[in-house]
């Protein structure tokens with residue numbers, strides 16, 4: 474099995490953990506959406522000892538990479554085998570979790586993925602910790618605009634999403650924006666919590 478490596482995941486994992494950890498209870502089951510290489514799933518399992526982590530992605534290479542990372546870092550017992558999960562599917566292969574974490578997906582996927590993410594998290598009725606670059610009422614950092622140009626050259630359906638466009642999706646899913654946490658490199662962690 475091969476552990477794939479994404480340099481960005483290595484750079485942002487400590488700031489994400491610092492923001493996430495104080496907002497989680499001591500124990501629980503975390504669903505990660507769009508796990509990619511599995512670096513974040515493994516890192517979170519290492520540093521949240523009361524939690525199990527359920528990674529997932531639509532990428533068929535993710536399960537092997539996640540398993541390799543988890544083995545290497547000694548947390549295989551608390552990192553579940555990655556699920557094949559496409560957020561746009563009407564049903565997800567998981568019924569319950571205590572929190573959902575999703576990093577760097579909604580700007581690198583068509584808008585349908587953002588719709589699917591909120592709908593799916595709404596079905597789980599769990600808090601959503603959403604990390605990445607965002608617009609706020611149209612505004613974002615120049616570096617995010619440059620990044621967006623690069624993204625749109627790859628696929629015009631990609632783009633830095635506006636938090637104001639996310640709010641109605643969240644409301645429909647029974648979630649509301651509870652906190653906006655600025656993180657390094659003009660990224661944010663958005664905390665969405667169930668309203669009921």
Ligand SMILES: C[S@@+](CC[C@H](N)C(=O)[O-])C[C@H]1O[C@@H](n2cnc3c(N)ncnc32)[C@H](O)[C@@H]1O
Nearest residue numbers: 482507508509531532559560576577578582586
């Ligand atoms: C830039 S990577 C981010 C990986 C990891 N979360 C990180 O921050 O390093 C984007 C990931 O989103 C996943 N993805 C894109 N569309 C998706 C969808 N519809 N459902 C689930 N995952 C999706 C891709 O397969 C890819 O692994």
